[in-house]
Amino acid sequence: MIPLFAQYPLLKERIPYVSLGEFPTPIAHLSKLGREIGADHLYLKHDGLSGSLYGGNKIRKLEFILADAIQKKAKQVLTFGFAGSNHCLATAVYAHKMKFKCISMLLAQPNAQYVRRNLLYSHFCGAELHHYKNERTMYMPALIRLFGHFLKHGKFPYIILPGGSSPIGAVGYVNAGFELKEQISRGLLPEPDQVFVPLGTMGTAVGLMVGLRAAGLKAHVVSVRVVDEKFGNKEKFIKLFRKTVELIRSIDSSFPHMKIVDDEVDIMHNFFGEQYAGFTEQGMTAVNLVAKSEGIKLDGTYTGKAMAALIDRVRNNSLRNEVILFWNTYNARDFSGTIKGVDYHLLPGGFHRYFEEDVQPIDKLH
Ligand SMILES: *Cc1c(COP(=O)(O)O)cnc(C)c1O
Numbered sequence: 001m002i003p004l005f006a007q008y009p010l011l012k013e014r015i016p017y018v019s020l021g022e023f024p025t026p027i028a029h030l031s032k033l034g035r036e037i038g039a040d041h042l043y044l045k046h047d048g049l050s051g052s053l054y055g056g057n058k059i060r061k062l063e064f065i066l067a068d069a070i071q072k073k074a075k076q077v078l079t080f081g082f083a084g085s086n087h088c089l090a091t092a093v094y095a096h097k098m099k100f101k102c103i104s105m106l107l108a109q110p111n112a113q114y115v116r117r118n119l120l121y122s123h124f125c126g127a128e129l130h131h132y133k134n135e136r137t138m139y140m141p142a143l144i145r146l147f148g149h150f151l152k153h154g155k156f157p158y159i160i161l162p163g164g165s166s167p168i169g170a171v172g173y174v175n176a177g178f179e180l181k182e183q184i185s186r187g188l189l190p191e192p193d194q195v196f197v198p199l200g201t202m203g204t205a206v207g208l209m210v211g212l213r214a215a216g217l218k219a220h221v222v223s224v225r226v227v228d229e230k231f232g233n234k235e236k237f238i239k240l241f242r243k244t245v246e247l248i249r250s251i252d253s254s255f256p257h258m259k260i261v262d263d264e265v266d267i268m269h270n271f272f273g274e275q276y277a278g279f280t281e282q283g284m285t286a287v288n289l290v291a292k293s294e295g296i297k298l299d300g301t302y303t304g305k306a307m308a309a310l311i312d313r314v315r316n317n318s319l320r321n322e323v324i325l326f327w328n329t330y331n332a333r334d335f336s337g338t339i340k341g342v343d344y345h346l347l348p349g350g351f352h353r354y355f356e357e358d359v360q361p362i363d364k365l366h
Contacts, residue, residue, distance in 0.1 A: 003178035004171070004211070010252040015171065016067035020094050021051040021059040024179045027188045030326070032293040039314045041323040043189045044296065045180065048332025051090075053097065054121070057204045057329035058090035060172030061164035066098050068168055074158035076101045076149065080138075082277060083108060083131065083354060084115030084301075086331060087163045087201075092127035102127040103145070103157070105138055106351075109277045112363045114299060115354050120339040123347055131350030163201025167247040170207035170240060174248065177211020180325075184217070192219045192325040198306040199223035199232045199267060204329060206240045210248075214256050219325070222313070224268045224306040227276050234265045271309040277301045279362045282308040296328065300363060303330040 002023070005012035026046045034042035050059040069077055077100050081088040088104040095102035104127050109115065122129060132138035149157050161169070184191050195212070197205050205223040212219050225232045241260050248255045273280035279300035286307035287298045298304045310326055313319065344355040 002175050003182050004175035007178060007215075008252050008255060010254070011248065014251045015064065016071040018063055018067040018070065018098070020063050020066070020097070021055075022049065023060075024183060025050050027183055028294070028296070029189070030290075030294050033290060036289065036293060037311050037314050038318070038320055039322070039324050040320055041190065043192070043323070043325045044294075045325055045327045046296075046332065047176075048296075048328050048330050051094070052333065054090055054093045054331055054335065055333045056086050056090060056331035057173075057327075058087045058164055059094070060176055061169035061203055061207075062090060062094050062172075064168050064171045065160055065164055065166070066094060066100070069100065069158040069160075070098065072158060074100065075153075076103065076157040077160055078103045078105070078145070078157040079160040079164075080105045080107075080142075080162045082106060083351065084112060084118045084277065086118065086302075088127070089118045089122050090331075091160060091164070092122040092125040095127070096125040100158075103130070104128070105130050105132065105142055107131075107135065107138065108133050110275065111354050111357055111359045112277065112279070112300065113359055114301075115359075116344070117336070117339060119347060119351055119354065120342040120344065121335050124339055124342050129348060129351065131348060161201070163203055165201035165203030165206075165240065167240065167244040170203040170210070170244045171248065173204050173207025174211035174214065174244065177208055177213070177217065178215045180212065181215035181217055189325070190323045191217060193322040194222055194319070195219045195325045195327055196222045196224065196306055196310040197327040198302040198329055199225045200227050200302065202232055202237055202240055204327075206237060206244060208327070209260070210241060210244050210258065213258055220266065222266050222268060222309070224309040225272055226302050226305045227272075229269070232267070234262060234267060237265050237267070238262070268309045268313070271305045271312075273305070279360060280305060280308070281362070282312075284362055286311060297330070297332060298328070299330045303328060 028044045030042045048055045083106045209221045283304035287304040
């Protein structure tokens with residue numbers, strides 16, 4: 001049974017849940033990296049291994065989201081992201097497994113090798129992919145699709161918010177907080193003082209903060225913003241926190257009533273760079289350092305930037321004696337064999353540019 005349900009049996013009865021991944025995810029002690037950057041107690045929570053078909057942070061959310069879709073008898077899920085979205089890929093992979101039709105509405109983004117891989121794997125999983133230049137041009141087609149579906153089936157498709165960051169999706173990371181608590185109790189790591197996590201649509205960081213607190217852990221969550229500030233900011237963070245706690249408490253009122261104030265939300269803004277999915281020098285230096293010292297692959301869009309922030313904060317604040325946990329949100333499963341024979345010409349024309357144009361220069365090292 002998942003740790004959240006073990007603590008709150010009422011939630012087990014009343015919140016739909018489907019097991020998609022492999023939990024608990026491992027804890028790694030990053031002793032070599034820690035020595036290099038001056039952190040004596042540096043650990044990693046390996047959510048890259050959260051699923052056998054595809055890992056990363058979206059799997060925990062989808063266990064609750066797709067279960068909700070099953071309960072609502074949906075046949076089709078519709079979601080949103082940028083062209084290389086790990087969220088849309090994870091949704092395509094696990095929707096396919098659960099026999100949903102998956103439709104992804106995707107926006108243009110800077111080119112990178114992972115964009116190509118993700119698109120091919122989404123296509124392989126049977127997802128219907130649509131490409132739009134910007135949000136404005138996506139709006140009408142999305143509405144038309146929704147109402148067309150309504151006229152045909154008498155209901156809307158099941159909508160999954162960008163990044164899966166609804167309160168229901170965030171519950172996956174509330175559970176992750178309780179999972180960490182169990183691993184601490186089993187002696188796999190000391191209780192962390194600080195937990196570093198990338199901040200995108202915020203479901204991961206928010207859910208984790210709710211979960212860690214509810215589990216009675218003192219850990220301070222440091223969120224490293226890797227998206228435009230209009231998507232990731234304190235106001236939205238606090239709102240999603242409140243809604244997530246309210247959702248859980250509406251189902252089981254014995255869950256603690258928690259509030260956060262402005263000061264408790266620690267968002268690092270200086271590692272974003274120029275734009276979403278635009279890799280940075282610092283981020284890629286961190287990616288290479290972690291690959292060399294620990295053999296773990298981070299990415300340029302999310303985890304590389306978060307690790308760069310961690311390294312910076314450790315160095316500038318001499319956190320040598322603190323227990324620091326890096327929450328790895330990036331998929332670690334190799335699916336290159338699966339997509340080997342997939343021809344990009346099978347994708348809609350709007351996506352061909354990602355295969356025909358160069359990737360951003362800094363990505364060549366990958
Ligand atoms: C989506 C994603 C994130 C951001 O998580 P949010 O819950 O959207 O904040 C972080 N890392 C990776 C690798 C992701 O794919």
